[in-house]
Amino acid sequence: xxxxxxxxxxxxxxxxxxxxxxxxxxxxxxxxxxxxxxxxxxxxxxxxxxxxxxxxxxxxxxxxxxxxxxxxxxxxxxxxxxxxxxxxxxxxxxxxxxxxxxxxxxxxxxxxxxxxxxxxxxxxxxxxxxxxxxxxxxxxxxxxxxxxxxxxxxxxxxxxxxxxxxxxxxxxxxxxxxxxxxxxxxxxxxxxxxxxxxxxxxxxxxxxxxxxxxxxxxxxxxxxxxxxxxxxxxxxxxxxxxxxxxxxxxxxxxxxxxxxxxxxxxxxxxxxxxxxxxxxxxxxxxxxxxxxxxxxxxxxxxxxxxxxxxxxxxxxxxxxxxxxxxxxxxxxxxxxxxxxxxxxxxxxxxxxxxxxxxxxxxxxxxxxxxxxxxxxxxxxxxxxxxxxxxxxxxxxxxxxxxxxxxxxxxxxxxxxxxxxxxxxxxxxxxxxxxxxxxxxxxxxxxxxxxxxxxxxxxxxxxxxx
Amino acid sequence: xxxxxxxxxxxxxxxxxxxxxxxxxxxxxxxxxxxxxxxxxxxxxxxxxxxxxxxxxxxxxxxxxxxxxxxxxxxxxxxxxxxxxxxxxxxxxxxxxxxxxxxxxxxxxxxxxxxxxxxxxxxxxxxxxxxxxxxxxxxxxxxxxxxxxxxxxxxxxxxxxxxxxxxxxxxxxxxxxxxxxxxxxxxxxxxxxxxxxxxxxxxxxxxxxxxxxxxxxxxxxxxxxxxxxxxxxxxxxxxxxxxxxxxxxxxxxxxxxxxxxxxxxxxxxxxxxxxxxxxxxxxxxxxxxxxxxxxxxxxxxxxxxxxxxxxxxxxxxxxx
Numbered sequence: 001x002x003x004x005x006x007x008x009x010x011x012x013x014x015x016x017x018x019x020x021x022x023x024x025x026x027x028x029x030x031x032x033x034x035x036x037x038x039x040x041x042x043x044x045x046x047x048x049x050x051x052x053x054x055x056x057x058x059x060x061x062x063x064x065x066x067x068x069x070x071x072x073x074x075x076x077x078x079x080x081x082x083x084x085x086x087x088x089x090x091x092x093x094x095x096x097x098x099x100x101x102x103x104x105x106x107x108x109x110x111x112x113x114x115x116x117x118x119x120x121x122x123x124x125x126x127x128x129x130x131x132x133x134x135x136x137x138x139x140x141x142x143x144x145x146x147x148x149x150x151x152x153x154x155x156x157x158x159x160x161x162x163x164x165x166x167x168x169x170x171x172x173x174x175x176x177x178x179x180x181x182x183x184x185x186x187x188x189x190x191x192x193x194x195x196x197x198x199x200x201x202x203x204x205x206x207x208x209x210x211x212x213x214x215x216x217x218x219x220x221x222x223x224x225x226x227x228x229x230x231x232x233x234x235x236x237x238x239x240x241x242x243x244x245x246x247x248x249x250x251x252x253x254x255x256x257x258x259x260x261x262x263x264x265x266x267x268x269x270x271x272x273x274x275x276x277x278x279x280x281x282x283x284x285x286x287x288x289x290x291x292x293x294x295x296x297x298x299x300x301x302x303x304x305x306x307x308x309x310x311x312x313x314x315x316x317x318x319x320x321x322x323x324x325x326x327x328x329x330x331x332x333x334x335x336x337x338x339x340x341x342x343x344x345x346x347x348x349x350x351x352x353x354x355x356x357x358x359x360x361x362x363x364x365x366x367x368x369x370x371x372x373x374x375x376x377x378x379x380x381x382x383x384x385x386x387x388x389x390x391x392x393x394x395x396x397x398x399x400x401x402x403x404x405x406x407x408x409x410x411x412x413x414x415x416x417x418x419x420x421x422x423x424x425x426x427x428x429x430x431x432x433x434x435x436x437x438x439x440x441x442x443x444x445x446x447x448x449x450x451x452x453x454x455x456x457x458x459x460x461x462x463x464x465x
Numbered sequence: 466x467x468x469x470x471x472x473x474x475x476x477x478x479x480x481x482x483x484x485x486x487x488x489x490x491x492x493x494x495x496x497x498x499x500x501x502x503x504x505x506x507x508x509x510x511x512x513x514x515x516x517x518x519x520x521x522x523x524x525x526x527x528x529x530x531x532x533x534x535x536x537x538x539x540x541x542x543x544x545x546x547x548x549x550x551x552x553x554x555x556x557x558x559x560x561x562x563x564x565x566x567x568x569x570x571x572x573x574x575x576x577x578x579x580x581x582x583x584x585x586x587x588x589x590x591x592x593x594x595x596x597x598x599x600x601x602x603x604x605x606x607x608x609x610x611x612x613x614x615x616x617x618x619x620x621x622x623x624x625x626x627x628x629x630x631x632x633x634x635x636x637x638x639x640x641x642x643x644x645x646x647x648x649x650x651x652x653x654x655x656x657x658x659x660x661x662x663x664x665x666x667x668x669x670x671x672x673x674x675x676x677x678x679x680x681x682x683x684x685x686x687x688x689x690x691x692x693x694x695x696x697x698x699x700x701x702x703x704x705x706x707x708x709x710x711x712x713x714x715x716x717x718x719x720x721x722x723x724x725x726x727x728x729x730x731x732x733x734x735x736x737x738x739x740x741x742x743x744x745x746x747x748x749x750x751x752x753x754x755x756x757x758x759x760x761x762x763x764x765x766x767x768x769x770x771x772x773x774x775x776x777x778x779x780x781x782x783x784x785x
Contacts, residue, residue: 038493105643107627108620110673117493119671131648138650245490259506264539272538278503278652307534317491319502319535332510356648370653373510430651439634439657441647 036112039245042121042140042169044133044160049146050177054215055109055122058237061222064111106136116241125156127390130163130404131356134444137167138430142243144173144236145196149182149212152192158199158392165203166352166406166446168426171243172200174210175236179228180217186230204423207243211236247281247426249315253343254282254290255420255428256336257372262321274305274321275330280372280427282338283315284322289339292330294416298339299326316427333374335418335428343428344419349378349411352422353433353443355401363399367442369413371431377414380433384408401443422446494680498531501668503652504631505535508613508666509542511656515613515666516573516606519545519564521557522731523688524617526564527677528668530686532615533568544571546611548602550594551578552710552734560689575605592714593735603639606663613656613664621673631670637661674729675754682747693750694727694742705738729754 045051059065109120121136123129125146137143143164147157164172174196182188193210200208211220212228213236219225222237234242262274284290288301303323304311314320322336337343349369355361361380369378386398386407401407422429425447433443491499508515517532519525532541547561565572577594580586580601589597606614620627630646632654647655656664669677681688699706699722700715707714709721714735726739727750744750 036493037490038496105628105646107624108671109627110621110671112493112673117676135648135650139652259503260510260536262536262539266539269538274538276506276535278499278506305538307537317496317499319499319506321537368657370655373507427651430653432650432653432655434655434657438659439655441650441655444648444650 036115036117037245038117038119039141039240039243040119040121040139041142041144041240042123042133042136042164043144043146044123044136044163045125045144045146045156049125049148050215051122051125051146054144054146054175054177054213054221055120057215057218057221058120059109059111061218062111062113062237064109106132113237113241116245118240125160127156127159127404130159130389131354131444133160133163134167134354134356137163137169138444140164140167140169141245142171142173142240143169144175146175146177147192147196149176149178149188149192153195153199155390155392157196159389161196161200161203161205162387162389162392165200165205166354168422168446169205170247171207171209172205173236173239174200174208175215176210176212177215179212179219180214184212184219184225184227186228189231209233209239211239246317249279249281249283252281252316252425253341254284254288254336254338255280255343255372255418255425256284256290256322257374257428258330258332258334258336259373260332261330272323273327274303274323275336276319276321277373278319279314279316281316281425283313284320284336285313286311290324290336291339291342292328293335293337293342293418294345295329295334296342297326297328299324299328301325333372335372335374337418345416346419347413347416349413349417349419349431349447351409351411351431352446352448353401353407353409354445355403355405355407355443357435357440357442358403360402361400361442366436367411368434368436369411369417369431369445370434371417372428374417375434376417377436378433379412381410381412384410419447421448423448494676494683497672497676498534498680500652500671501528501531502535504654504666504668505532505615507654508615508656509536512613512664514609514611515543515615516609516611517541517543517545517615518602518617519547519561519572520617520731521547521561521564521689522617523677523681523692524619524669526686526688527672527680528615528617529564529568530684531668540569544573544609546573546575546605546609546614548575548598548605549577550598550733551576552594554689554691554708554728554731554734556689556691557731573605573609575601577601580604591735593733595733595736598733599639606639611663612658613666615666615668617669618665618667619669619672619674619677629667629670631667632656633665633667634658635663635665639663641665675751678747678751678754682751689731691728691731694725694745696723697726697739698722699724699726699739706741707736707738708734710734 043051043055107122109122111118121140123133123136145157145160147153161172174193176189176192179189189212196210197208211233212231213220215221219227220235222235224235256277256279258275258277260276262276264272284301284304286301286304289298290301291298301322302325304314305321305323361383365380367378367380369376383398383401385394385396386401386405387394389404389406418428420429429447431445432441433445435442517528519529536542577597581588586597586600618626618629620629628643630649632649633641634647635641658664698709700709700719702719706724706726709715715721724741725743727742727744728737728739730737742753744753
């Protein structure tokens with residue numbers, strides 16, 4: 001910290017296009033842009049928090065809003081009688097959203113800097129759209145939780161933090177917005193940041209970065225503000241560029257859900273048999289002993305193939321095709337894991353659900369569980385407890401979950417599956433509940449019971465500290 | 466106790482093991498490629514009769530390239546379908562036929578002209594056939610029993626598309642209802658559908674125009690020549706350069722000129738505009754796109770200028 005960025009740094013940061021063009025002109029083809037990586041993030045909030053303004057600011061200051069889009073928004077703002085350009089119209093794309101002035105659905109936004117590209121899942125903040133927040137958070141490595149500096153941490157703030165924690169989002173940014181309306185007061189910021197950081201720690205979220213900013217005026221969004229001399233941390237965009245994009249695959253065990261069996265049966269490849277998939281976690285090497293689950297058969301990897309050539313080693317989240325030593329019976333839905341460190345399999349699943357369907361769950365319902373590439377029939381045996389997402393209180397002894405409810409459930413599966421705890425295995429510990437009759441996605445599921453209980457106690461633990 | 470409001474430094478420390486180098490995060494293009502390959506394989510594993518929409522445009526060309534990567538060394542396990550407006554750029558049709566022959570693909574053509582001849586759709590007064598593609602597209606899907614249809618749509622193209630799922634369920638009328646979309650979580654795509662329904666699948670959902678061009682450069686994918694600057698007889702209409710041709714342009718008061726242009730999108734000749742350009746290589750195009758102040762649809766598609774919700778309305782009816 002401490003070093004002030006020069007204006008030139010800022011310009012390059014804010015204008016990747018210019019940097020790219022300059023790089024190309026200088027003959028550095030394929031250099032600048034090919035090293036760029038990809039971060040997925042989610043924002044939750046309502047227009048009141050300034051969420052749309054913040055996103056508009058990020059898009060605008062990274063030159064991701066183009067002239068015709070801006071012109072369209074200006075026309076629409078004028079047509080609605082507005083005097084200022086309403087940046088929310090950039091993000092609210094559906095007719096119903098524009099008419100009602102609210103964000104209904106998850107929208108995906110794209111912006112980039114010289115070092116990183118971003119996929120931003122923009123989700124509505126109101127309690128009735130919890131399912132959309134859950135959806136956006138499911139793939140995010142970072143969540144931005146917005147608060148209004150005048151209002152501080154609200155119930156909605158706690159709900160957004162809870163959802164980020166539930167979905168295992170590793171990095172959370174608390175964007176304390178509208179600092180201009182509290183005179184950029186350090187004490188106000190610190191109080192909000194402390195309260196939120198404690199709450200998040202109670203939820204098990206330990207990487208929280210609080211940033212004082214004004215989305216409207218641009219303070220600490222892309223450019224460092226002169227009005228927060230007491231703040232030594234990064235701007236929002238600097239922080240977004242610095243967080244790791246994924247877990248380090250070398251610290252995690254291999255999981256390889258088989259998607260598809262490749263058998264060309266051509267004169268060139270008469271006997272080729274490869275197992276295609278995307279590595280969900282960990283690293284795979286030629287020569288490695290693996291176990292096929294749920295059957296438990298063992299074999300070893302003899303080749304890692306890609307269209308671009310063979311590899312000795314590959315890691316998550318690469319898509320590859322594995323050749324195995326033995327002609328074992330493997331098909332879509334199986335999971336390959338290290339033979340020496342095989343995960344648990346089972347047909348009794350204790351999990352946490354977020355109910356996504358309009359109709360509530362039915363006790364004893366026959367459903368489908370989709371885990372990795374495997375789909376099995378299942379019965380929803382019991383609902384053990386329910387977290388009211390609007391009040392963040394837990395209710396034991398309920399028999400069903402309604403839209404946006406989060407609850408711990410017991411499922412009985414027709415066949416065993418790999419049971420990876422979601423808290424440790426974000427890709428393989430996730431599952432969907434699907435209605436076998438019409439294919440409706442009923443619920444988002446996470447293997448493991450602890451989450452809801454842990455969440456419910458968070459506030460009490462926070463107060464006790 | 467007081468908690469510090471600033472976290473510990475989150476910047477990764479590189480792992481000390483010998484695996485450090487291999488644990489390098491994927492680059493953006495590698496991540497997008499891996500995601501798209503995963504989507505292709507999911508569809509091949511879950512559906513009976515997928516088909517890939519192939520127009521000879523750059524997005525469909527990139528899709529086909531990714532599909533080849535997904536199933537190598539086997540052939541692409543599905544057919545390709547071209548919705549043919551009859552207002553084609555000859556270079557694009559030549560490209561299509563060469564690619565189909567080279568990769569031994571099965572090509573299904575759904576013809577707008579046939580639909581007009583049979584009375585299924587009526588020619589519009591302005592001669593544009595873009596909106597007329599929906600009927601032959603849906604008829605082609607039904608007649609062939611396709612249950613999954615790969616499209617090259619990207620969420621960065623247009624604001625209604627920003628809300629599109631990777632797996633997008635269409636009812637038996639091919640309609641898209643944005644308020645009844647399935648939530649799409651993690652990388653668990655739900656493709657279950659009833660008989661008569663189908664699923665549109667968008668493997669390039671998370672790509673931007675610039676990503677597509679960078680990938681074309683990285684993979685050295687050949688494109689139809691019209692994507693690069695060339696001299697062409699064009700005339701101006703609604704602020705766009707349209708190509709003179711059999712489809713009905715120019716009108717009496719429109720003046721044909723020879724200009725150096727290229728196309729950013731490839732569609733129906735009657736409503737796809739060219740941009741003035743001297744970009745003759747992929748690198749030139751990337752530099753030009755990177756500094757462009759207009760989206761590709763804004764610059765080149767008359768049909769999207771009609772109203773704020775033009776794309777949403779067409780998508781509801783079953784358009785791409």
